Amino acid sequence: MTATDGADLRVTPEQLEVWRLFIRVHARVLRRLEADLQEYHGMSLAWYDVLARLLEADERRLRMTELAERVMLSPSGLTRLVDRMADDGLVRRVQAEGDGRGYFAVLTDAGYERLRETSGTHLRGIREYVVGRFSDDELRTVAELLKRVDE
Amino acid sequence: MTATDGADLRVTPEQLEVWRLFIRVHARVLRRLEADLQEYHGMSLAWYDVLARLLEADERRLRMTELAERVMLSPSGLTRLVDRMADDGLVRRVQAEGDGRGYFAVLTDAGYERLRETSGTHLRGIREYVVGRFSDDELRTVAELLKRVDE
Numbered sequence: 001m002t003a004t005d006g007a008d009l010r011v012t013p014e015q016l017e018v019w020r021l022f023i024r025v026h027a028r029v030l031r032r033l034e035a036d037l038q039e040y041h042g043m044s045l046a047w048y049d050v051l052a053r054l055l056e057a058d059e060r061r062l063r064m065t066e067l068a069e070r071v072m073l074s075p076s077g078l079t080r081l082v083d084r085m086a087d088d089g090l091v092r093r094v095q096a097e098g099d100g101r102g103y104f105a106v107l108t109d110a111g112y113e114r115l116r117e118t119s120g121t122h123l124r125g126i127r128e129y130v131v132g133r134f135s136d137d138e139l140r141t142v143a144e145l146l147k148r149v150d151e
Numbered sequence: 152m153t154a155t156d157g158a159d160l161r162v163t164p165e166q167l168e169v170w171r172l173f174i175r176v177h178a179r180v181l182r183r184l185e186a187d188l189q190e191y192h193g194m195s196l197a198w199y200d201v202l203a204r205l206l207e208a209d210e211r212r213l214r215m216t217e218l219a220e221r222v223m224l225s226p227s228g229l230t231r232l233v234d235r236m237a238d239d240g241l242v243r244r245v246q247a248e249g250d251g252r253g254y255f256a257v258l259t260d261a262g263y264e265r266l267r268e269t270s271g272t273h274l275r276g277i278r279e280y281v282v283g284r285f286s287d288d289e290l291r292t293v294a295e296l297l298k299r300v301d302e
Contacts, residue, residue, distance in 0.1 A: 010278075011282065014287075014291075014294075015283070015290065018282055018290055018294050018297070019277050019281060019282055021294060021298065021301060022281070025300045025301050026177045027223050028300075029300065126167075127162050129300065131162065131169055131170055133300060134169075134299065139165060141292065142296055143165075143168065143172060145289065149280065149284060150176050150179065
């Protein structure tokens with residue numbers, strides 16, 4: 001990198017504003033989704049995320065390391081979370097066969113039931129706060145622009 | 152709400168895909184920004200955020216409660232973070248005058264210097280991973296669509 005690269009490296013005020021808007025919108029939407037889950041079901045968004053990721057997984061179970069990555073928590077943070085959810089009977093921790101170190105988190109029937117009770121609230125939020133605000137055409141544009149960042 | 156509202160409450164597969172793309176893109180970008188700060192400066196994005204929010208603030212200081220909100224951390228999480236940053240000399244904690252309970256976090260000269268050293272890396276990431284991927288026209292469209300969600 002040389003000094004003449006400077007011009008290319010600038011972030012314009014317009015670019016910076018869009019970046020900040022992106023961060024703010026993400027935070028605001030997640031706060032709203034969290035507030036609704038807490039208000040109507042006394043549950044956190046992190047718990048919902050764990051239940052939803054397990055439901056999608058083969059045999060409704062995931063390695064703790066894989067689950068941590070999918071819900072974007074540190075391994076130690078996820079361990080604490082899953083321990084509390086296990087106390088409530090929503091997940092079980094099961095040692096992986098033939099692997100002394102590995103653990104799986106498994107969705108229980110009670111966990112499935114809890115997800116079924118809460119998903120309406122969560123989906124309503126996603127629609128009301130985000131995707132329901134766009135027409136079909138706009139939604140396609142949003143997808144296209146997001147994919148540009150997803151490369 | 153009645154049963155006939157059902158149709159309006161549906162989240163279509165296209166909508167759900169856009170929602171998931173939004174969450175994934177946000178996570179991916181933040182992971183990249185974090186990785187760059189760690190690799191080049193051995194600093195976390197959370198530390199960068201604290202320094203940047205303090206620099207923007209009047210007199211380079213913020214109440215801990217206000218700072219927690221701006222960097223989207225729990226009060227206890229922020230306290231731990233600020234304690235570690237204070238050990239490194241990047242911020243100071245100062246008791247609010249006439250308010251036995253309140254504390255401010257204040258940016259130190261060393262903290263300002265650290266921000267100056269690291270901001271090039273951070274801004275380069277914002278440009279390279281996000282805003283630099285759009286033309287001026289597209290950037291205006293992105294802003295417009297994000298503002299729809301920011302209401």
